[in-house]
Amino acid sequence: MASxxxxxxxxxxxxxPEPALLGTVRLVVGIVARKAGVDEEGVEDLKVAVSETCAVxxxxxxxxxxxxxxxxDLVEEPGRLGVEVRDRAPAGEHASSMPEDGEVDDRQFGLxxxxxxxxxxxxxxxxxxxxxxxxxxxxxxxELPPPRA
Amino acid sequence: xxxxxxxxxxxxxxxxGVGGEIDVYTAPKLREKLIELVSxxxxxxxxxxxxxxxxxxxxxxxxxxxxxxxxxxxxxxQLVCTQEKILKIFRITGLTKVFPIHSSVAxxxxxxxx
Numbered sequence: 001m002a003s004x005x006x007x008x009x010x011x012x013x014x015x016x017p018e019p020a021l022l023g024t025v026r027l028v029v030g031i032v033a034r035k036a037g038v039d040e041e042g043v044e045d046l047k048v049a050v051s052e053t054c055a056v057x058x059x060x061x062x063x064x065x066x067x068x069x070x071x072x073d074l075v076e077e078p079g080r081l082g083v084e085v086r087d088r089a090p091a092g093e094h095a096s097s098m099p100e101d102g103e104v105d106d107r108q109f110g111l112x113x114x115x116x117x118x119x120x121x122x123x124x125x126x127x128x129x130x131x132x133x134x135x136x137x138x139x140x141x142x143e144l145p146p147p148r149a
Numbered sequence: 150x151x152x153x154x155x156x157x158x159x160x161x162x163x164x165x166g167v168g169g170e171i172d173v174y175t176a177p178k179l180r181e182k183l184i185e186l187v188s189x190x191x192x193x194x195x196x197x198x199x200x201x202x203x204x205x206x207x208x209x210x211x212x213x214x215x216x217x218x219x220x221x222x223x224x225x226x227q228l229v230c231t232q233e234k235i236l237k238i239f240r241i242t243g244l245t246k247v248f249p250i251h252s253s254v255a256x257x258x259x260x261x262x263x
Contacts, residue, residue: 019174026170026203044234051205055173109242110206116241 168200171208192224
Protein backbone atom coordinates (compact mmCIF):
# COMPACT_ATOMS: atom_id res chain seq x y z
CA MET A 1 0.00 0.00 0.00
CA ALA A 2 1.35 3.38 -0.93
CA SER A 3 1.94 5.82 1.90
CA UNK A 4 2.79 9.50 2.08
CA UNK A 5 4.16 9.40 5.62
CA UNK A 6 7.38 11.38 6.02
CA UNK A 7 10.75 9.75 6.65
CA UNK A 8 11.20 8.93 10.32
CA UNK A 9 13.10 6.86 12.88
CA UNK A 10 16.64 7.72 11.90
CA UNK A 11 19.32 5.64 13.63
CA UNK A 12 22.73 7.31 13.49
CA UNK A 13 26.02 5.58 14.29
CA UNK A 14 29.49 7.09 14.31
CA UNK A 15 32.45 4.82 14.95
CA UNK A 16 36.23 4.84 14.46
CA PRO A 17 37.61 3.00 11.41
CA GLU A 18 38.48 -0.22 13.20
CA PRO A 19 37.73 -3.60 11.58
CA ALA A 20 36.95 -5.07 15.01
CA LEU A 21 33.85 -2.85 15.24
CA LEU A 22 32.17 -4.13 12.08
CA GLY A 23 30.57 -7.03 13.93
CA THR A 24 28.89 -4.60 16.31
CA VAL A 25 27.73 -2.49 13.38
CA ARG A 26 26.14 -5.57 11.79
CA LEU A 27 24.42 -6.37 15.07
CA VAL A 28 22.83 -2.92 15.20
CA VAL A 29 21.87 -3.07 11.52
CA GLY A 30 20.15 -6.42 12.09
CA ILE A 31 18.15 -5.11 15.05
CA VAL A 32 17.07 -1.94 13.25
CA ALA A 33 16.16 -3.80 10.05
CA ARG A 34 14.02 -6.40 11.86
CA LYS A 35 12.28 -3.66 13.83
CA ALA A 36 11.58 -1.87 10.54
CA GLY A 37 9.86 -4.95 9.13
CA VAL A 38 12.57 -6.18 6.77
CA ASP A 39 12.27 -9.94 6.23
CA GLU A 40 15.10 -12.29 7.30
CA GLU A 41 16.63 -12.60 3.84
CA GLY A 42 16.63 -8.82 3.56
CA VAL A 43 18.21 -8.48 7.00
CA GLU A 44 21.10 -10.71 5.93
CA ASP A 45 21.48 -8.84 2.64
CA LEU A 46 21.55 -5.53 4.48
CA LYS A 47 24.14 -6.73 6.99
CA VAL A 48 26.44 -7.81 4.17
CA ALA A 49 25.90 -4.57 2.21
CA VAL A 50 26.51 -2.28 5.20
CA SER A 51 29.49 -4.31 6.40
CA GLU A 52 31.10 -4.29 2.95
CA THR A 53 30.56 -0.54 2.53
CA CYS A 54 31.95 0.19 5.99
CA ALA A 55 34.91 -2.15 5.37
CA VAL A 56 35.78 -0.14 2.25
CA UNK A 57 35.62 3.06 4.33
CA UNK A 58 37.79 1.48 7.04
CA UNK A 59 40.34 0.51 4.39
CA UNK A 60 40.35 3.94 2.75
CA UNK A 61 40.73 5.82 6.03
CA UNK A 62 43.45 3.49 7.28
CA UNK A 63 45.26 3.83 3.95
CA UNK A 64 45.10 7.62 4.32
CA UNK A 65 46.33 7.42 7.92
CA UNK A 66 43.12 8.93 9.29
CA UNK A 67 41.04 7.92 12.29
CA UNK A 68 38.05 10.18 11.63
CA UNK A 69 34.79 8.39 12.35
CA UNK A 70 32.64 6.59 9.82
CA UNK A 71 29.01 7.68 9.99
CA UNK A 72 26.08 5.40 9.27
CA ASP A 73 22.45 6.48 8.97
CA LEU A 74 19.60 3.99 8.84
CA VAL A 75 16.38 5.74 7.86
CA GLU A 76 12.91 4.21 7.85
CA GLU A 77 11.32 5.55 4.69
CA PRO A 78 7.89 4.67 3.31
CA GLY A 79 8.12 1.05 2.19
CA ARG A 80 11.86 0.82 2.51
CA LEU A 81 14.89 1.18 4.77
CA GLY A 82 17.44 3.70 3.52
CA VAL A 83 21.16 3.54 4.32
CA GLU A 84 23.89 6.14 4.03
CA VAL A 85 27.56 5.55 4.91
CA ARG A 86 29.87 8.57 5.05
CA ASP A 87 33.62 8.75 5.53
CA ARG A 88 36.24 11.47 5.32
CA ALA A 89 38.87 9.60 3.32
CA PRO A 90 40.44 11.90 0.68
CA ALA A 91 39.15 11.34 -2.84
CA GLY A 92 41.34 8.99 -4.79
CA GLU A 93 42.90 7.58 -1.65
CA HIS A 94 41.93 4.01 -1.33
CA ALA A 95 43.31 0.82 -0.05
CA SER A 96 43.99 -0.64 -3.32
CA SER A 97 44.16 -3.29 -5.09
CA MET A 98 47.14 -5.16 -3.97
CA PRO A 99 45.48 -8.31 -2.76
CA GLU A 100 47.41 -10.94 -0.87
CA ASP A 101 49.19 -13.45 -3.04
CA GLY A 102 46.76 -15.49 -5.07
CA GLU A 103 43.68 -13.66 -3.86
CA VAL A 104 41.23 -11.25 -5.43
CA ASP A 105 40.72 -7.51 -5.00
CA ASP A 106 38.45 -7.39 -1.97
CA ARG A 107 37.41 -3.81 -2.66
CA GLN A 108 36.04 -4.48 -6.13
CA PHE A 109 34.55 -7.76 -4.97
CA GLY A 110 32.89 -6.04 -2.02
CA LEU A 111 31.38 -3.22 -4.03
CA UNK A 112 30.05 -5.69 -6.60
CA UNK A 113 28.39 -7.62 -3.78
CA UNK A 114 26.72 -4.50 -2.41
CA UNK A 115 25.35 -3.63 -5.84
CA UNK A 116 23.86 -7.08 -6.19
CA UNK A 117 22.22 -7.19 -2.77
CA UNK A 118 20.54 -3.80 -2.43
CA UNK A 119 18.78 -1.23 -4.58
CA UNK A 120 19.67 2.29 -5.60
CA UNK A 121 23.38 2.08 -4.87
CA UNK A 122 24.85 5.53 -5.37
CA UNK A 123 28.20 6.89 -4.27
CA UNK A 124 29.29 10.54 -4.31
CA UNK A 125 32.34 12.53 -3.27
CA UNK A 126 31.72 14.90 -0.37
CA UNK A 127 32.75 18.54 -0.40
CA UNK A 128 35.95 18.86 1.61
CA UNK A 129 36.86 15.22 1.03
CA UNK A 130 35.21 11.93 1.71
CA UNK A 131 32.52 9.72 0.29
CA UNK A 132 28.84 9.19 0.76
CA UNK A 133 27.37 5.84 -0.28
CA UNK A 134 23.61 5.41 -0.29
CA UNK A 135 21.33 2.47 -0.97
CA UNK A 136 18.04 1.09 0.21
CA UNK A 137 16.20 -2.13 0.82
CA UNK A 138 12.50 -2.84 0.55
CA UNK A 139 10.61 -3.34 3.82
CA UNK A 140 8.09 -6.14 3.77
CA UNK A 141 6.20 -6.97 0.62
CA UNK A 142 4.08 -3.89 0.21
CA GLU A 143 4.17 -1.85 -2.95
CA LEU A 144 6.62 1.03 -2.89
CA PRO A 145 5.28 4.58 -3.28
CA PRO A 146 6.17 6.36 -6.53
CA PRO A 147 9.54 8.11 -6.47
CA ARG A 148 9.52 11.68 -5.27
CA ALA A 149 9.75 14.35 -7.98
CA UNK B 150 33.82 -11.48 17.77
CA UNK B 151 36.16 -14.32 16.99
CA UNK B 152 36.66 -17.06 14.49
CA UNK B 153 36.77 -20.68 15.60
CA UNK B 154 39.05 -22.92 13.54
CA UNK B 155 39.64 -26.62 14.08
CA UNK B 156 41.43 -29.14 11.92
CA UNK B 157 41.00 -32.89 11.77
CA UNK B 158 42.29 -35.50 9.39
CA UNK B 159 39.99 -37.76 7.41
CA UNK B 160 42.11 -40.04 5.26
CA UNK B 161 44.05 -37.95 2.77
CA UNK B 162 42.00 -34.87 3.57
CA UNK B 163 42.39 -32.16 6.15
CA UNK B 164 38.98 -30.93 7.27
CA UNK B 165 39.00 -27.33 8.46
CA GLY B 166 35.91 -26.52 10.50
CA VAL B 167 35.15 -22.81 10.63
CA GLY B 168 32.76 -21.18 13.08
CA GLY B 169 31.75 -17.55 13.64
CA GLU B 170 31.96 -14.54 11.38
CA ILE B 171 34.43 -14.20 8.51
CA ASP B 172 35.03 -10.56 7.72
CA VAL B 173 37.85 -8.08 7.20
CA TYR B 174 38.77 -8.42 10.88
CA THR B 175 38.81 -12.21 11.20
CA ALA B 176 39.74 -13.31 7.66
CA PRO B 177 43.51 -12.97 8.28
CA LYS B 178 43.24 -15.77 10.86
CA LEU B 179 41.62 -18.03 8.24
CA ARG B 180 44.27 -17.05 5.69
CA GLU B 181 47.06 -17.96 8.10
CA LYS B 182 45.50 -21.34 8.84
CA LEU B 183 45.13 -22.19 5.15
CA ILE B 184 48.73 -21.17 4.49
CA GLU B 185 49.86 -23.25 7.45
CA LEU B 186 48.00 -26.32 6.22
CA VAL B 187 49.49 -26.07 2.74
CA SER B 188 52.96 -25.46 4.22
CA UNK B 189 52.48 -28.65 6.23
CA UNK B 190 51.82 -30.57 3.03
CA UNK B 191 48.02 -30.72 3.27
CA UNK B 192 46.94 -30.28 -0.35
CA UNK B 193 43.44 -31.77 -0.17
CA UNK B 194 41.33 -29.52 1.98
CA UNK B 195 37.68 -29.54 2.99
CA UNK B 196 36.52 -26.26 4.51
CA UNK B 197 33.34 -26.78 6.54
CA UNK B 198 31.34 -23.52 6.65
CA UNK B 199 28.26 -24.92 8.38
CA UNK B 200 28.92 -22.94 11.57
CA UNK B 201 29.74 -19.68 9.81
CA UNK B 202 27.25 -16.92 10.62
CA UNK B 203 28.61 -14.28 8.27
CA UNK B 204 30.86 -14.21 5.21
CA UNK B 205 32.06 -11.15 3.34
CA UNK B 206 34.21 -10.47 0.28
CA UNK B 207 37.43 -10.62 2.31
CA UNK B 208 36.54 -14.15 3.36
CA UNK B 209 35.76 -15.07 -0.24
CA UNK B 210 39.13 -13.71 -1.28
CA UNK B 211 40.89 -15.80 1.34
CA UNK B 212 39.11 -18.96 0.15
CA UNK B 213 40.06 -18.19 -3.46
CA UNK B 214 43.65 -17.73 -2.30
CA UNK B 215 43.50 -21.10 -0.55
CA UNK B 216 42.16 -22.75 -3.67
CA UNK B 217 44.99 -21.33 -5.77
CA UNK B 218 47.56 -22.49 -3.24
CA UNK B 219 46.40 -26.11 -3.19
CA UNK B 220 46.02 -26.16 -6.98
CA UNK B 221 49.69 -25.21 -7.22
CA UNK B 222 50.29 -28.63 -5.68
CA UNK B 223 47.64 -30.43 -7.76
CA UNK B 224 45.44 -30.40 -4.69
CA UNK B 225 41.78 -29.58 -4.08
CA UNK B 226 39.66 -27.37 -1.88
CA GLN B 227 36.07 -28.44 -1.31
CA LEU B 228 33.50 -26.45 0.63
CA VAL B 229 30.69 -27.71 2.84
CA CYS B 230 27.73 -25.37 3.19
CA THR B 231 23.96 -25.70 3.28
CA GLN B 232 23.10 -22.28 4.67
CA GLU B 233 21.17 -20.28 2.13
CA LYS B 234 22.49 -16.90 3.33
CA ILE B 235 26.09 -18.05 2.77
CA LEU B 236 25.36 -19.90 -0.48
CA LYS B 237 23.77 -16.72 -1.82
CA ILE B 238 27.09 -14.88 -1.47
CA PHE B 239 28.83 -17.58 -3.53
CA ARG B 240 26.11 -17.50 -6.18
CA ILE B 241 26.10 -13.71 -6.55
CA THR B 242 29.86 -13.60 -7.01
CA GLY B 243 29.87 -16.50 -9.46
CA LEU B 244 32.05 -18.58 -7.15
CA THR B 245 29.71 -21.57 -7.25
CA LYS B 246 31.45 -22.25 -10.56
CA VAL B 247 34.85 -22.10 -8.92
CA PHE B 248 34.29 -24.03 -5.69
CA PRO B 249 32.74 -27.47 -5.39
CA ILE B 250 30.13 -26.91 -2.63
CA HIS B 251 28.74 -29.94 -0.79
CA SER B 252 26.09 -30.62 1.80
CA SER B 253 28.32 -32.74 4.06
CA VAL B 254 31.98 -33.46 4.76
CA ALA B 255 31.49 -37.08 3.68
CA UNK B 256 30.10 -35.97 0.33
CA UNK B 257 32.98 -33.53 -0.15
CA UNK B 258 35.59 -36.20 0.52
CA UNK B 259 33.81 -38.70 -1.68
CA UNK B 260 33.56 -36.21 -4.54
CA UNK B 261 37.20 -35.19 -4.19
CA UNK B 262 38.32 -38.82 -4.43
CA UNK B 263 36.52 -39.37 -7.75
